[in-house]
Amino acid sequence: MLALAALAALLAGAAGFGLGWGLHKPVLSARAYAQNRLIAVQVHLDEAPPDYVFLAGDSQAELQPPAQRPCGLELVNGGVSGSSAAVYADLVETLSFRGRPRAVMLTIGTNDLMRKNSPLDPKAAAQFEAAATRIVRRLMQVTDTLVVTALPPVGRDLERVLEPGAVGAYSERLRALCERLGCRFADPFAALRDGGSGLATPGALRDGLHLAAYRPALLALAPALCRTAPH
Template sequence: MRHRLLLGLVGMALAAAGFALGAWRTPSRLDARLYAQNRLIAVQVHLDEAPAEYILLAGDSQAELHSPAQRACGLEIVNGGVSGSSSAVYAELLERLALRTRPRAVALTIGTNDLLVKNDPRGAAAATRFEASLTRIVTRLRAVSDRVVVTAVPPIGRVLAGRLDPLAVTDYSARIRVLCERLGCHYADPFADLRDGETGFAREGAMRDGLHLAAYRPALRALEPALCPVAAAEGGAGSR
């Protein structure tokens, strides 16, 4: 029994690592939730030990793959990203986390896993579900931080054109902007330089595997003016 349990845990870890590090496949709701069971333990530990001021990164693998060694606005990062999460899954996961210390700001990147072609992401039903889930997430984050920044959906590589809907990248990003105007969050696009116009695709070389960025540090630096506008205006410490 113990041997089978160990093999199961190892399998879960390898599957999650494969998704996060580049061996992308279509994640199932079960995959994301199984991985999240262990991932949330680590996130909660880091939240419990967070300093008085820190930046929280939230969302899917586009958040989780940011290096915890990098700082934003001169502040420590707590990485709350969970690879494989759709907006609906992350809305549920976020409710299980306790934020005893308020982050200076929160950066949320979500939406890539909502773009599966088979789910008709630009259809009315899917788009409504996305907006409802995003509303849940933003409402929760607004309750624990005075500044919540929601990014545009990152572009995708052309290799994934048959699996993800590139036009939904632009569509969902526009929905995020409108929702932030209504809910009081801040919209930012730290991926603007990676985009191939309004196609939803990334420029050649911008993505590691079609799904994940080739480099995450520049994206976080590009996000800093939205996360800490006062520090940016004063020429603050910045990220490194």
Template sequence: MKRVALLIVAGIGLLAVGGVVGWRLHRPAADARAYAVMRLIAIQVSLDEAPAQYVFYGGDSQVELHPGGQEACGLPLVNGGVSGSTAAAYADHLAQLSFTAHPRIAALTIGTNDILMKNAPRSAGPAARFEAAAELIVRRLQGLAPRVVVTALPPVGRELGTLVDAAAVADYSQRLRGLCGRLGCTFTDPFAPLRDGETGYAKPGAMRDGLHLAAYRPVLKALEPTLCGP
């Protein structure tokens, strides 16, 4: 009986985790917009109080979840991540922010919310829209900072294989690489140590909930050499 009870509890726990992740992946649009409004206020406060020299890191929850108080290249890091953002949504968010002091370096991680299965991300229309929105973001950042770094998409957990198109991780990352080749930004992959080969999936233990990383500080450390430049 004890064994049965333990199995039931474990099953409930797994369902709860799946439910939380599922809610994140299918968050109602109204909730996402309401959250973005409050998050943009917080980002604007950070920008208004930023020093003359700083690094701005924009993107989705893969950026927002970075711990606070970090530095990059010896400069304060202003976290401009907005959870739940697609590339198109983040282009709109970024357009609403004002930069009294411009960053010395700007970075971008975007795309996780664009590759949900429900979006059919590898079909021609969604892929083209992602690339167009990413270009808007990059051009905006290039108007703010002399150095712009764009990262590959992070991997996803195998447990989300029916919700997220893991094959689109490499596809969209290549699109961002090509975009940087065309626009003059710098492309890099700080998530490489977390990848399980070329599958788009993460190595065991690399993810917290299948969608977000287990640890973010190592990613910033891996990103820093490219951010800081020669």
């Protein structure tokens, strides 16, 4: 019973884990949380129907409500809260896809914006791009339609911790990556942006980091996710 209680507490806390809810009092490391989260992801992948949509990335993917049916298909959520691009690049390699998802959405990069890591430094930006490239190449092996999103904006109350200037810079790197490798790039967060500042409009976020509403973002991706892949 104690073991079950501990696991329940772990999973309950993990729902809010990551850069944001776990920003000031981190309880778990991203990799420690991922060890438990990936069990659930793999179970869902193993039992997924022949045709489904897979969500990949950090908490911006994991927090998407599971009852949605993009393209009229079951949603398998492979988001792992707290993951940087480098962490998720390692994680996605461990997943086994028995069936090919009709489409995959990737949202990654928010946890790479920490000011302490100097995200606008050319070396840090290049490391982000290299990790994102690993993720994209892996996901393109399992689907014909990969949609990579821009980074969502961040709240003004987190400017001391996060670098809003890197939101646009990293999004452009992802756009160029898709142009080079053949994935699709989309920005479902455009309506939440305060110009090109990397900051969010008032009321767009619930905690300075996570969206106030996730369903509109996935709905905005429908044209890219559900369009038949080019031959």
